[in-house]
Amino acid sequence: MPKSLVKSGAVIDGYTLGDCVHAGGMATLWTVTHPGMDVPLLMKVPRASEGEDPAAIVSFEMEMMILPRLAGPHVPHCYGTGDFAHQAYAVIERIPGTTLYKRLPDLPLPYEEARLLVAKIAAALADLHRQNMIHHDIKPSSVMFRESGEAVLIDYGLSHHDHLPDLLQEEFRLPYGTAPYMAPERLLGVRDDPRSDLFSLGVLLYFFTTGERPFGEGETLRAMRRRLWRDPYPPRSLRADYPPWLQEVVLRCLEIEPVRRYPTATQLAFDLAHPNQVKLTARSERMKRDPLSVAWRRRFNQDVKPSRVKSDVAEQIATSPILAVALDTEEGAAELNEALRVTTERILATLPSARLACVNVLKLNRIAIDKTLDEQGSNKHIDRLVALRHWAMPLKLDESRLSVHVLEAVDPATALLEFAEMNSVDHLIIGARQNSFRRTWLGSVSAKVAAEATCTVTVVRPPRMAAAKPDASVVWG
C-alpha cells in the first residue's frame, strides 16, 4: 500500500482529504469532503504498512465489517469503506465535540451528573446489543454525545457481532483491549457475552463517581487476572457520602460472574432512571472488600466452575425484557386485576431475568386544582404505591426484579405510552375497557395504548361469564 497516498489534499474514491485530526496507534483520522455530501465527514485510515502491529489490521477489518451494519443515533453513520486491496478506509459521520476522556480532570463528578451520563451510555449499549453487537471497548474515549443528548459509541475494532465471523477469535494469544475496563471473563477468552460491556460501564461509573479506577491501571496479565477473584473497594469506603443505591448499581455491574450483573443494559438504564426504586441488598451496605478467605476461595476454585454454555446475544436480551403492567387499583374490578395477575405470572414464568414495573395512573382533574391529600387526609400517591405492591405480592418476585410507579396525568393512555417509551418497556400488559357507562363515555385507554404503543401489548379480560347477554346499548371493549 503506497503510504504517500494518504495526505492532505489527496483524493481517495472521490473523497478529498482535509486535515489530520487524530493520529493514534492504530489509525489516523482525517476530515474529508465529497461532492454532493454536505454532512461533516471523517475518514479513518488504519496504520497497516509492513511491520506494523497486525492487531491494527484485524481491528480495522472488524470495523469495516461491522460499521456498515449498524444503524441508529448511538453509532456514527458509515458512508463507505475501501478495502485492503487498494486503500483501506472507512468514511464515517463526524460527531462534533469531544469524547468523555476530556472529562477526566473533572473527576469525581457529582453523583447526579454521573447518573445521567451513564444512563445515556447504557441506553446506547442497549441499542447496540439489540443489533446483535458487543462493543468490548467501553471506556471514556469511546463515548461521545450528540448535541441532542444521545450517547454515541465509537471505535468498533474490538467488537463482536453475533451474525458475522469474529476475526479476533484466534488472533491474539492474550486478551486484547483496554486493561482497566476489561471484564474478567474476557481474560478467559469469552467474547460473546453482552454483559462484558456492562462490567466496563460499571468501571466507568465507579471511576467517574470516585475518581479512582476500581482495578487500577495495571496492564500486565498478572495485574489484570486479579479481577477474576479480587473484588474492588466498595465506593462507600472511598467517599463517605456515596449513595447506597449508587453503590448497589456499581457493584452489581462489577460482579465477577456475569450472571450476577444486570441481565441487560436496558435493565441497568431502568435502575439509573429510577434510583429510588433500586432494591438495596448487602452490596449497598458494604464498606470493605470481601475477606481474604472468600477471595482466596474464588482464586483457587477457578477450575471447578461449571463450564459455560455459548451465549447468543439476541436470545439473552429476548429473555430479559422489561414488562409493565398497568393497574387500576381504585376502580378496577377485582376479577380483572386477578386476570391481569394470572397473565403476568404466566409471562414471567418463562422469563427468569425479566423485570416487572407495576404502573398506576393517578388521574388529575383537567380544571380543578388537585390536592395531594384526599378527603381523609391520607397521601393518595403513597396509598397507590402500597396497593401496587400488595397486588404484586402473590407473584413472589425478587425485589430487584420489581418496581412500582404512580404516574400523575390528565390522560392515562398518554401517560402509559410515555412511560413505556421512556423506560424501553418491551411488553405492556393492560386490562380491557370494562362494561360501564363511564368507561364507554371516557373512551378506552387500552385501545389507545394497544394502537399507539411501540412495544408488544397484551390486553387482558376476566374469564367469560356464562349466559351474560350483552346489553345492546353497551359497546364492548
Next chain:
Amino acid sequence: MLLAVFSDIHGNRQAFEACLKVARAKGAERFVLLGDFVGYGADPEWVVETAMDLVAQGAVAVRGNHDEAVNSTTESMNNEAQIAIEWTRGRLDAPQRRFLAELPMQVADSDRLFVHSEASSPKRWHYVRTTADAAKSLIATPSHVTFCGHIHRPALYSMSVTAKMTSFVPKTDVPVQLLRGRQWLAVLGSVGQPRDGDPSASFVLFDTVSCQITYCRVPYDIVGAANKIRENGLPPWLADRLSQGR
C-alpha cells in the same frame, strides 16, 4: 455478478427445484454446482439432466464422490449409500453417466475456486470438519474464496495474512462481506440432504462485486421427496432423515 452456488443435491428434485426458483427470483445470473448430483435421492435422472442443461447455458460444475462412484466401484461408502449408488447406476443413461465421469475435480474462476470436498487433495474426499482442516485447504490455494460442500453442514472459515484462522456458523439470510485482506473457505450446506438439524434446502448467493456471501435456506416438499425414496425401495432411513435434517 450474482452467483448461486449449490452443493450435494443428491437426486432430490423437490429440493433442487425449490432452490433454483428462489435463486432465480433473487436475481442469480450464474449457477455453480459443487457436485454430488446423485446418490440417496430418487430423482437422479432429472437432477443430472437439469445440471447438463445448466452447464450448456454456462454453469460451472465439478465432480463429487457420489458422481464418481456411479462410474467406478473404488469409492468406499457406507451400506445405504452403496445401495443408493447401485440403484442410481441403473437409472442413468450413457450420456448422463458420461457427463458425471467427465466433470472436472475443481474449477478456478477468477480469484475463486470451486471444489467438492476441499482444495488440498480433492481426489481424497476429505471432509472439512475443523478449523485445522479448513487451514489445510486454504494453504493449498491462492484463491480469495474457495467454495466447497461434501460435509452437508454450512460453515465459513477465514485465514489472515499471518495464517490466523476464524471459524463461523453463518446465519441464514445475513450477508457477510468476504474482506479482501484474507482468504475464505465457504463450506456449503446440502441442497438435497441437509445434516445440520435444519431440514430446509441450503444454497449460497455470492455477489462477485461486493464480495458478499449469503447463506439461504429454502423450504421444500420433503414429504414428496421422502415418499419417492420409499416407493423406489431405497433404504427407508434415506427418506426419514430428510425431515430430521441429519
